[in-house]
Amino acid sequence: MRFEEFSRGEKFLHAEPRQITCFLERDELLVPSEDIVYYALRRWYDEEPRIRLQHFIEALPVVRLQLVPSYEFENVHEDIKSVRAALTENFRREAAVYRQEFARHRALIANPRPRASQAVRKFLYVLGALWNERQSLQRYDFASGEWRVETDITDARKRAAVTVFNGCIWVAGGLTDGNEPLYSVCAYDPVRREWSPKMNMHEKRYGFGLAALDGKLYAVGGRNTYRVDPLNGIYSGPDNLNTVGVYDGSAWTTGVSMNKARYALEVVVACGRVYAAGGWGTTENASLKSLEHYHPKTSCWTLILSPMRHVRKNFRIAAMGDIIYVVGGDRSHSIGEFNALYQRWIHRNFHLFSLPSIRDGLAATASDGLVYVLGGLHQNLETKSFEYVNIATGANGNLRDSPEAPGRDASAVVVTFPMHGPVPS
Template sequence: MGDLVQAAETFISKNLGAVLKSSDFLQFGVDDVKSMLKLESEQDSIDEDKYRSVVSWTKHDKDRRRKHFSDLFRLIQLENLSNEFLNDVVHKEELVGSSVECTNLIITATLSRLLGAQVYKKMKGQSDEIIIIGGLSCEQSVAKFNTKTIQWSNMPDTNIARMWPSAVNYNQQILLMGGAEGLSGPYYNSVKMLDLNDENPKWDSNLPSMGEKRFAFASALLDGLVYCAGGWNGNSSLSSCESYNPEERKWSSIRNMNEKRNSHALVSARGSLYALGGGDGSYTKTNTAECYDPRKGKWEYIPPMKTCRYGLAAVVLNNEIYAIGGNAGSKNLSSVEKYNLDTKTWIDVPSMNEEKYGGSACVVDGLIWVFGGYGAKTVEFYDPATNKWQVSTNMDRERRFLCVLSI
């Protein structure tokens, strides 16, 4: 049976263009279409055929299939499409123009082709590498992980313990904020910076401190500003938030969240911030989530997650917010759910292979990478195209309550 399947796949691959153009293709289910789009072919124009087939398949039953269009569109190698085809065909398609994700994919592909993939990644502050900072048991340690070679390397230590800090990558400058020397403190409001643009980067402590001491808090970048929300100051959980302007080197307070939160997550998407889960400091874990729009200047609740998540990780990928792992009060979690920004609903995602409470996550090349957590030994990644988690390797050492960032 295996030989028969392989022979069939080989035949289809060699005749992929004809299969994509056939009337039978319009009757395929979405999973079969995805499988076809992932097949390689020696035909020069195969990506044009793939694009046309996706449009035709979607329009064959537009009301039901439209929701799958962006997922299928991202499986097309847009870099292989000519500028003429993009301008004369793709840009004029209503299915593409009405999708923010599809438009962003076209922009990325165009710039990547014009500038070169590695140059474009560098401009966007992205590469194949991830920086891992601090965490319980190795608070001063900083490491770098290459997602392609699966190799670890050392980076300059922070020289001061940073347990459960928060960090952002601002134009290849790593801003490391807050944290504590240990669970019982002392707690910090200080900020350090590692400039990866330097040939020999070193941590710089000559930056303005946050307005409040923050431990087990969360941060995110939005429109050139660094936002920090919630946390623990040594006495109580916080609802307070502040923003930092790196160009002006100035911190400013913004509106408090509706709830006190520590051990929560914060992400930015579509011009807003999203705070997820955490707890209020009284051993109460929450599934609530809220959104801050700087234009409105206030926090508003969004639908709660399905599961209470304390010490979770979160990322944004393909117009969806992923809430990953955490603790629900009685157990650590391997479960994952995602929030669709268009439908405003939470849906389940396949669980990780390992429970991860106090882990951290980031996105590299369309994959979600998760590191660390209480007792967690593995590095895992999630591919939305296959809807599966895979174990990549083991951690270099035990790390929980850490920060990870794509660089």
């Protein structure tokens, strides 16, 4: 079991302070980044804040804080203001030097005291847009900085939903080249480098969201018919969907519906919940600023009281730890940050924290303290450029261009492989 899953369980949350310190100082923790260790400690504190405050402060030194963005501490609950006092001037200097080194070398974040289990291989996979009945899959190796063109998807489609589930890349629904909505699902095994069909969804969908949580897949919202007025190009079909399909590994069933119908929405998992953001709420294409989340324990969707600051179309969403990043959109290069643990937005200077360039229909994901963006249209032209933004410092830069332009509305996911298991060649 990965540490993030374990840290949400009763054994961890009810552990004694001495046990917590022993858990967190172990080099063999299986975590992709140190943020997860910090948020685990914070969740443990939140179980009994009055009793555990001093223990929280005492345990902080075993968290390798250099990889936790400094602004995160501003979101710590008011009852633990003394946490700031525990951050010694020595740490502040160390963190500042670390950020300067990162900005100078433009390298991926690497923990100066890495945990043994962080010896993992990470790959970025980009599923391109459908073009001339072909849909490419490209892979970027974070270790070598090299791109590779993988096996094209055998069942090409557009406006499909993509996520990582059980170590494979799952692609569900979408439209055929002739604009027929699809039930079908397929998955790509990165180690075997082959596609295989999976069980069809019970409802056709396109322009929807797909997320994996606790061994289940959630297919959220979208549309199930394609009907466009040939005179004005405006959708004239039935209402957008608020329905949810759930796959448990053996069958698809009908889940709990969202509060709002959404098409072209984005979904992501954070804090053990499925979040649905934005999208078009009606057939008149009225865009939504609202967010809502589904909690498996309560089996209900809850609207977030604080919506996105701006209406966004063609944006992307990603999560690291307990923070959700809302990335780009039409004519925008802003990044919004939502703290899923405390259910509030983080406000930062837009000019110091934004995408390097404006892209329409971009692909985006997040990993190891960076938000990655690629594909889409820049100045109405397809682009191969691959850019990133450092969450801690706001610095941005470029990595090696992709071999092929992913096109508009491509999808990007990060797949992690422990070094002790099978790794793609």
